[in-house]
Amino acid sequence: MNYENTYEQEIDLKELLFTILYRWRPIVLAAVIMGLLLGGYKVVSGLRAQQDEETVKEVREQYEMDVTAYERNLASSQWDIEKAKQSLQNQQDYNDASVLMQIDPYRKPRAAADILIKLDAAEWLEYPEGLNMDPTDSLVKLYASNLVQRLDWSKLEKKTGTDAMYLKELVGVGSDYSSNTITIDVVYSNEETADLILDEILAQLEQRKGEFSSIAGNYTASVVNRSLSFIMDTGLADRQKQNTDRVFSFEKDLLEREKALKELEEPEIPEEISKRKVAMQGIKYAVIGGIGGVFLVAFYFCMIYVLSGKLHTDDELKDRFNIKILGVFALPVKKGVLCGIDHWLERLEGKSVRPLEEDVLDRIIINVKNYAGETKKLLFTGTISENLLKELADKLAPQLPEIQLMVCPDMNQNADTLRCLAECEAVILVEKREVSKCRLIQKEKESIDALDKPILGCVII
Numbered sequence: 113m114n115y116e117n118t119y120e121q122e123i124d125l126k127e128l129l130f131t132i133l134y135r136w137r138p139i140v141l142a143a144v145i146m147g148l149l150l151g152g153y154k155v156v157s158g159l160r161a162q163q164d165e166e167t168v169k170e171v172r173e174q175y176e177m178d179v180t181a182y183e184r185n186l187a188s189s190q191w192d193i194e195k196a197k198q199s200l201q202n203q204q205d206y207n208d209a210s211v212l213m214q215i216d217p218y219r220k221p222r223a224a225a226d227i228l229i230k231l232d233a234a235e236w237l238e239y240p241e242g243l244n245m246d247p248t249d250s251l252v253k254l255y256a257s258n259l260v261q262r263l264d265w266s267k268l269e270k271k272t273g274t275d276a277m278y279l280k281e282l283v284g285v286g287s288d289y290s291s292n293t294i295t296i297d298v299v300y301s302n303e304e305t306a307d308l309i310l311d312e313i314l315a316q317l318e319q320r321k322g323e324f325s326s327i328a329g330n331y332t333a334s335v336v337n338r339s340l341s342f343i344m345d346t347g348l349a350d351r352q353k354q355n356t357d358r359v360f361s362f363e364k365d366l367l368e369r370e371k372a373l374k375e376l377e378e379p380e381i382p383e384e385i386s387k388r389k390v391a392m393q394g395i396k397y398a399v400i401g402g403i404g405g406v407f408l409v410a411f412y413f414c415m416i417y418v419l420s421g422k423l424h425t426d427d428e429l430k431d432r433f434n435i436k437i438l439g440v441f442a443l444p445v446k447k448g449v450l451c452g453i454d455h456w457l458e459r460l461e462g463k464s465v466r467p468l469e470e471d472v473l474d475r476i477i478i479n480v481k482n483y484a485g486e487t488k489k490l491l492f493t494g495t496i497s498e499n500l501l502k503e504l505a506d507k508l509a510p511q512l513p514e515i516q517l518m519v520c521p522d523m524n525q526n527a528d529t530l531r532c533l534a535e536c537e538a539v540i541l542v543e544k545r546e547v548s549k550c551r552l553i554q555k556e557k558e559s560i561d562a563l564d565k566p567i568l569g570c571v572i573i
Contacts, residue, residue, distance in 0.1 A: 122432070123418060127425055130461045132413050136453065139409045146405030151398025158383045158390035171384040178379035189373040196369055200362035207355055210278050214301050217349035219342050221303035223310040226337040227317070229255065229292045232330040248292045251331060254324060255294050256287040259313075262320070268312055272305055282306075283313065293336070307340050423548045426572045432550065433557055436483070438540065438569035439476035442466035476571055477511045480540070483568050484515060487537045490568065492517045493529055494542035495552045501542055504571065524555050533563055541570040 132139075162168060207213050215221075231248050260283055265276035272279065284297040296313060300306035314335065321333060383389045423429055426440045445466070446454040458464040484490070492505050498521040505519045518536055523529035533539070539560050543553060560567055 122428075124425070124428070126461075128414065128417055130457065131417050131424065132410050133457050134454065135409075135413050136457075137449075139406055139413075142405040142409040143402040144405075146408075147398040147402035150401030150404075151394045151396075154397040155390055155394035158393060159387075161384050162387070162390070164384075168384050171382045175379060175382055175385065182376070182378055185376055186373075189369060189376060193366065193369045193373060196362060196366040200359065200366055203355065203359050203362055207359065209275070210281070211274055211301055212278070212281050212299070212348070213352055213355060215299060215348065216301075217345045217347075217352065220299055220345045220348065221301070221306045221340075222343050223298045223300075223303065223306040223340050224338070225296050225310060225314060225335050226293050227255070227296070227314075228332075228334045228336045229294065230332045230334070232332070246289070246292070248331075249289045251324065252287050252289055252292055252294055255317075255333075256285050259285050259294075259296070259317070263313060263316055267316075268309060271308060271312065272300075279309070282309070303340055303342070310338075421549045421551055422546050423543055423550055423553065424545060426545075426570075428550075429543065429553070429570055429572065433553065435541065435557075435567055436479075436569040438479040438483075438571050439472045440467075440572040441469065441472050443545070473507055473511075477508060479569060480508075480512060480515070484538065487568070488514065489516045489535070489537045490518065491529075491532055491536035491539045491565075492519045492542065493521065493523055493532075493539065493556075494544075494571075495522045495524065495548045495556065496542060496544045496573070497521075500544070500573065504542060504573070522552070522556075523559055524552050530559065533560065533565060536565065538566045538568045540568050542573065543570060544573050 229248055229252050231251070260280060263283075265279060268274075268279055269276055282299050286295040286297070287293070288295070296310065298306045298310045298313070300309065317333065324331070381389050383393060417424070426437050429435055430437055443466070446458075455464065480490075492501060494501060498519075501519050501521065505517050509517050517540075518532050520526065520529035520532045523533060541553070541556065557567070
């Protein structure tokens with residue numbers, strides 16, 4: 113004797129989804145009601161708040177203060193962003209245009225010249241004997257302090273194609289008062305141009321010798337040492353890195369300021385002083401209420417589907433109880449308001465084609481004949497009403513003259529059906545979707561299995 117006591121209910125998610133969709137009318141109704149209730153409550157409460165003049169006055173003053181603070185912060189943020197953009201652009205322009213920033217600091221071309229300054233002997237006669245200072249020092253200082261400022265940079269711009277502001281940072285001047293010499297250092301991205309710049313500087317100094325003579329007296333300025341070499345300058349490497357890092361710093365600062373501007377929120381007009389705001393809030397809460405109503409009712413139908421324990425589909429009966437399906441009658445055609453939506457859902461689910469009752473009856477009769485074999489006495493029962501059983505049996509009996517159909521009501525409630533069960537040779541169950549409960553079908557099957565009676569199959573109506 114085979115008792116199946118470990119039935120497990122499996123939920124068909126597609127069937128569950130369409131079961132909820134077919135109940136779109138109460139779902140839409142609930143959405144409308146919840147939307148109207150929540151939206152209406154919000155509108156009424158907002159309009160009521162606008163009747164309190166003292167509250168409205170306080171809210172208006174606070175709103176105006178908030179708007180003023182927002183506009184001030186907005187203007188400040190925009191100015192800061194423009195300033196940060198300009199700083200970033202200036203730094204990028206400098207890094208791109210500056211020759212100094214393009215020089216290889218580990219192989220820096222350098223052209224240098226030492227100039228010896230010497231007063232004429234006649235000039236020394238004008239100074240008293242025993243003078244503690246060297247009058248040539250003032251001439252050395254005059255050379256060193258005015259050289260860069262007094263150069264004609266336009267000539268160098270034409271020769272090099274580089275702007276004067278970037279040329280000036282390539283020229284360095286040093287002085288040594290003990291030896292009365294000045295040193296001119298010129299660097300460039302290549303040694304030829306560095307040497308060319310140094311030539312032009314020395315030529316201009318020679319041309320301006322008379323100007324300095326009128327101030328400091330006659331002298332000679334001789335180039336005593338001139339060189340062209342490559343040197344390593346780690347200080348320049350640090351300076352180049354600092355300028356590159358400065359670009360990254362400006363970019364980060366700009367991003368932070370732009371983010372702060374985006375996060376700056378304009379104060380919303382309070383409901384107490386705006387009927388439009390009240391209306392918008394009412395619409396907002398109506399939408400929220402509608403969505404909430406949809407989810408609540410859909411959840412309710414979902415729980416009913418899962419917890420009711422009713423038979424939903426013929427596949428559920430076949431898979432759960434391993435009972436053959438003799439025939440499935442079509443569900444009634446949905447009628448009523450907007451029934452086209454129901455028909456569209458049926459087509460979407462793939463159940464729009466309904467078999468005729470005659471076709472289903474023929475299928476049941478053929479299956480009974482195929483499965484019955486030598487069986488002559490069948491118990492026709494189920495958990496549905498006795499009237500439905502008799503009505504269906506009356507339609508089948510004329511086509512099965514060789515088989516006796518014993519129509520009996522639910523054996524879980526009627527003891528006579530159990531007596532008929534002992535007398536019959538096989539059983540045909542009749543169950544109804546969304547009416548028959550699986551636990552009662554299970555009890556039926558256990559009673560049938562206890563008497564070792566075969567279940568020929570089940571008819572679904």
